[in-house]
Amino acid sequence: MALGHDPTELVADADVLMNLMASGCAEEILSTLLLTLVVPPAVADEAIYIEVAERGSERQAIDLSPLGAAGLVAVTAVDATELDLVVDLAALVDDGEAEAIAIAEVRQLAVATDDRKARRIASERSVARSSTPELLHAWQRVGQIALPRLSAVLRSIETRSRYRPPRDHPLFNWWSECADSTPEEQP
Numbered sequence: 001m002a003l004g005h006d007p008t009e010l011v012a013d014a015d016v017l018m019n020l021m022a023s024g025c026a027e028e029i030l031s032t033l034l035l036t037l038v039v040p041p042a043v044a045d046e047a048i049y050i051e052v053a054e055r056g057s058e059r060q061a062i063d064l065s066p067l068g069a070a071g072l073v074a075v076t077a078v079d080a081t082e083l084d085l086v087v088d089l090a091a092l093v094d095d096g097e098a099e100a101i102a103i104a105e106v107r108q109l110a111v112a113t114d115d116r117k118a119r120r121i122a123s124e125r126s127v128a129r130s131s132t133p134e135l136l137h138a139w140q141r142v143g144q145i146a147l148p149r150l151s152a153v154l155r156s157i158e159t160r161s162r163y164r165p166p167r168d169h170p171l172f173n174w175w176s177e178c179a180d181s182t183p184e185e186q187p
Contacts (some may be wrong), residue, residue, distance in 0.1 A: 009074075010130060011038045011104040014046035014096045015071040015163065019132040020064050022050045022161035023153045029135065030072040032143040038109065039064065039075045042098035051160045060160075065090055069161045083125045101127060114163065132163060134172035140178075154179035 015041060020026040030037065040048075044092075049059040078086055082102045097118040104111035110128035112135065113119055115142035116147035122129050136157075140150050154175060158164050164179075165172045 008034060009036050009038050009107075009109050009110070011040065011100045011109050011111045011113065012108075013111070013113040013118065014043045014132075015115065015161075016113045016132050016135070017043060017047045018050055018062065019114070019157050019161045019163050021047070022157045022159075022163070023136075024156050024160075025153060027067060027072060028143070029139045030036045030067070031070075032139055033135065035135075036071060037067070037073045037112075038103060038107075039073055039138055040078060040103055041075065042094060042095040042099045044075050048096075048097045051162065053156070053159060076103065078103065078104075092121055093158060103123065104128075117165070131165070131169070131171075132157070133165045133169055133175050137171055137174060147178060149182045150178050165186070 001110060017037065020029060023029060030108075031187070035149035043065065047062050049061050052058065052060050064073050064075065068075065076101055085153075086098045086106065089101055092098070093101070093115065097113060097115055100111050101118060101122050103109065104122065105125050105126045108129055111122050112130040112132075113122065114131050119129050119131070136150070136154065139145060158179060165175050
């Protein structure tokens, strides 16, 4: 998926949404990549909190309203055409991923998911896909993000969303090298 050229809508599942929120700079990432995240209702319901950076602290509730006000997130309803597809897909993946894939397919958008099964099903349905590592890699490239800052953002995602790409992800080595490279800088 080409990112960072024309304004684009991208349907996000809960994992990608939480990872972006855990980055501490979701607004900058989405603005740099000229993306608006389309968030299905089940995804909004699933993406409830992220961890706080300090161990032992309470979790932080996810508030999408600032990104919504900036035009970077749009929580959208599932229409009747999409609902039939959601019902079929819900037998294969969780409700949020089913809604995300259905909306992406019907509206001819790409879906952002890190879930292996959801990615496979989207691929089988010819739905374009993106993932957290692909979004962060594009942000680094398009925004010319310095390695110390990128490293801090990736570590923030690892800590606050407990995400690190699987070893078989094409960007696993890039992520690992960047995340483990330098002293922490605030995102």
